[in-house]
Amino acid sequence: MNNRILQMLEQQSEGYVSGEMLSQELQISRTAVWKHIKKLESEGYLIEASRRLGYKLIGRPSKLTLPELTQQLQQKGAQLVQSVKLFDSIDSTQNIAQRLAEDGAPEGTLVIAEQQTSGRGRMGRKWVSPSGKGIYMSYILRPGIPLQFAPQLTLLTAVALCRALRSVAAPLDIGIKWPNDLLIGGKKISGILLESTAEDERLRYVVTGIGISVNLTREDYPPELHDIATSLAIELGRTLDRAEIIASFFAQFQQLYAVYLKEGFAPIKMLWEALSVSLHKPRKLLVAGGEITATPVSLNDQGALMVQSEDGTIIPIFSAEQMLQQG
Amino acid sequence: MNNRILQMLEQQSEGYVSGEMLSQELQISRTAVWKHIKKLESEGYLIEASRRLGYKLIGRPSKLTLPELTQQLQQKGAQLVQSVKLFDSIDSTQNIAQRLAEDGAPEGTLVIAEQQTSGRGRMGRKWVSPSGKGIYMSYILRPGIPLQFAPQLTLLTAVALCRALRSVAAPLDIGIKWPNDLLIGGKKISGILLESTAEDERLRYVVTGIGISVNLTREDYPPELHDIATSLAIELGRTLDRAEIIASFFAQFQQLYAVYLKEGFAPIKMLWEALSVSLHKPRKLLVAGGEITATPVSLNDQGALMVQSEDGTIIPIFSAEQMLQQG
Numbered sequence: 001m002n003n004r005i006l007q008m009l010e011q012q013s014e015g016y017v018s019g020e021m022l023s024q025e026l027q028i029s030r031t032a033v034w035k036h037i038k039k040l041e042s043e044g045y046l047i048e049a050s051r052r053l054g055y056k057l058i059g060r061p062s063k064l065t066l067p068e069l070t071q072q073l074q075q076k077g078a079q080l081v082q083s084v085k086l087f088d089s090i091d092s093t094q095n096i097a098q099r100l101a102e103d104g105a106p107e108g109t110l111v112i113a114e115q116q117t118s119g120r121g122r123m124g125r126k127w128v129s130p131s132g133k134g135i136y137m138s139y140i141l142r143p144g145i146p147l148q149f150a151p152q153l154t155l156l157t158a159v160a161l162c163r164a165l166r167s168v169a170a171p172l173d174i175g176i177k178w179p180n181d182l183l184i185g186g187k188k189i190s191g192i193l194l195e196s197t198a199e200d201e202r203l204r205y206v207v208t209g210i211g212i213s214v215n216l217t218r219e220d221y222p223p224e225l226h227d228i229a230t231s232l233a234i235e236l237g238r239t240l241d242r243a244e245i246i247a248s249f250f251a252q253f254q255q256l257y258a259v260y261l262k263e264g265f266a267p268i269k270m271l272w273e274a275l276s277v278s279l280h281k282p283r284k285l286l287v288a289g290g291e292i293t294a295t296p297v298s299l300n301d302q303g304a305l306m307v308q309s310e311d312g313t314i315i316p317i318f319s320a321e322q323m324l325q326q327g
Numbered sequence: 328m329n330n331r332i333l334q335m336l337e338q339q340s341e342g343y344v345s346g347e348m349l350s351q352e353l354q355i356s357r358t359a360v361w362k363h364i365k366k367l368e369s370e371g372y373l374i375e376a377s378r379r380l381g382y383k384l385i386g387r388p389s390k391l392t393l394p395e396l397t398q399q400l401q402q403k404g405a406q407l408v409q410s411v412k413l414f415d416s417i418d419s420t421q422n423i424a425q426r427l428a429e430d431g432a433p434e435g436t437l438v439i440a441e442q443q444t445s446g447r448g449r450m451g452r453k454w455v456s457p458s459g460k461g462i463y464m465s466y467i468l469r470p471g472i473p474l475q476f477a478p479q480l481t482l483l484t485a486v487a488l489c490r491a492l493r494s495v496a497a498p499l500d501i502g503i504k505w506p507n508d509l510l511i512g513g514k515k516i517s518g519i520l521l522e523s524t525a526e527d528e529r530l531r532y533v534v535t536g537i538g539i540s541v542n543l544t545r546e547d548y549p550p551e552l553h554d555i556a557t558s559l560a561i562e563l564g565r566t567l568d569r570a571e572i573i574a575s576f577f578a579q580f581q582q583l584y585a586v587y588l589k590e591g592f593a594p595i596k597m598l599w600e601a602l603s604v605s606l607h608k609p610r611k612l613l614v615a616g617g618e619i620t621a622t623p624v625s626l627n628d629q630g631a632l633m634v635q636s637e638d639g640t641i642i643p644i645f646s647a648e649q650m651l652q653q654g
Contacts, residue, residue, distance in 0.1 A: 031440055060329075090419060111564065113582050122526065122527060123526075123529075146478075146645040146646060147474060147475075147477055147478065148474075148477075148478060148629055148631075148645070149474075149522065150474055150525065150528075151474065151475060151528050153451070154527055154528070158377065162634055179528075181529075193526065193527065194388070194525075194526075194527050195524075195525070196523070196525040197522075197523070197524055197525075198477065198521075198522070198523040198524075198525070199520065199521075199522055199523075200448065200478070200481055200506070200647070201477075201478050201481070201506075201645055201647075202450075202646065216374055220394075231518070248409075269634045279636075300473055304475075316526055318473040318475070319529065320527070320528075321475060
């Protein structure tokens with residue numbers, strides 16, 4: 001009901017919607033309309049009420065809200081997400097989602113937090129999650145693919161996120177650094193973490209954590225990170241709507257996931273290579289024999305990065321930790 | 328101390344060891360010797376005590392004991408196993424080992440139970456675990472290999488177990504059915520379950536569960552299983568020493584694991600193919616297009632089973648569930 005009232009207020013964006021019309025349209029009493037309006041206000045919506053003219057939406061909350069998210073997800077056709085759990089502040093969306101997955105929660109279950117107190121990234125590193133400025137979320141997949149192909153999912157997720165952000169934050173030139181970091185001008189704006197649980201060759205579930213620096217300001221970054229990390233708002237010069245970004249991501253992901261399950265990795269591989277900033281630039285890498293300099297040239301069918309050394313041989317790189325810092 | 332007393336009694340297998348000698352050799356009082364003997368008796372050892380002659384070991388317990396296990400592991404050089412947790416009865420060794428692994432327990436931590444109330448195999452199937460007659464154990468690995476190669480570990484584990492059992496239960500002809508069931512005359516004698524937890528392409532830990540039907544009798548099997556499953560004791564005509572089997576397995580596993588980490592999958596692949604009963608016999612398989620009849624011919628480098636269909640094309644099979652029942 002709150003969703004429908006919100007829709008009707010938004011459609012009438014320049015003027016008022018009368019209480020009488022809301023009451024008739026939704027077949028509820030005027031008092032019930034007023035109660036729902038109060039509920040929306042408590043969620044952070046700014047609604048002006050005029051006895052004569054009715055209700056007018058004058059401000060959206062800066063907080064994520066379930067009605068807003070659900071509406072955006074519906075509008076963008078992201079049916080993959082059937083269950084959303086939204087928290088003000090928790091330790092880590094990955095922890096919550098892992099527990100839900102172990103207890104049998106279905107594919108598409110999504111956990112989002114305004115703030116994380118123990119957000120985590122790769123290799124146990126902390127993912128700093130200031131309240132209200134970023135997207136910190138985890139979702140559950142139950143992909144019927146063998147374990148060996150989980151790295152392909154990592155790459156698919158990066159493609160989905162890159163396409164969603166390039167669309168919502170156009171005209172920013174966002175690219176993928178192998179395997180799944182998104183960069184603008186060499187600075188990182190998001191992280192993706194896939195935690196897989198398998199039984200023999202069968203993936204039982206995959207919990208994907210995504211952190212996106214949406215509306216962080218320059219002041220949110222310590223000086224040592226200024227050349228390494230940035231946010232969409234810093235680069236675009238304006239704040240962005242987080243619910244829109246989340247819904248765009250899931251719409252893209254759902255589409256690419258369906259293609260992947262039907263046709264395999266080849267189409268995803270082409271999209272990844274087109275969006276990659278890692279290819280064709282020589283760099284230092286760590287392999288079994290030590291350090292080498294080699295040029296990434298493509299992905300292989302399993303999702304490993306194929307690199308060509310100075311003598312022409314091509315070998316696979318499996319882990320982001322093999323990419324050594326330049327300079 | 329119990330271990331040393333046990334060793335000295337065993338060395339004197341035909342006769343008695345005097346209390347005086349034990350006391351002097353171990354530098355403890357006669358009373359302390361007597362207390363240790365009582366402790367060994369409470370663990371199930373049968374020890375005859377003669378005032379004049381001393382102590383004589385006349386029977387080993389049918390229960391697994393920590394001193395026995397530790398001694399066997401030491402004797403067989405299985406240093407991989409540094410921590411053993413032995414239970415009379417628990418829900419599942421996999422559950423315990425998973426919790427320990429998540430809490431940071433090191434590689435080689437081993438959990439064994441005399442009996443499991445909720446033993447599990449593949450696909451959530453129950454692993455029936457009658458008290459004292461089988462081996463039900465789980466151990467933790469932290470392999471520094473990418474996720475894609477976890478299926479190779481499954482095959483390595485099967486090779487290690489097959490070699491250990493062929494040695495301890497000689498001359499039984501034990502072979503491997505792809506990927507990791509051990510069979511005697513077409514009947515299953517063991518199950519192996521690898522549960523992997525990964526972060527992106529990095530395996531965080533692998534918990535391997537092994538169930539071996541050691542001393543089950545014909546009466547332990549319902550009639551519908553008589554053609555499908557058997558035990559080492561049924562096939563050999565005598566009971567076997569479970570501690571010896573466990574230690575033999577870890578000695579084999581440790582050796583093969585070291586070879587694998589150093590030289591890759593090729594040597595393991597050769598051993599697996601030599602022990603396999605799956606190769607070169609046509610069978611029905613389930614692939615994306617439906618049912619086909621094809622002949623397994625080899626493993627590929629990732630550990631998938633390569634099968635050749637009637638028209639000569641060779642394709643990989645990733646999952647044991649693709650092998651359909653014959654007849």
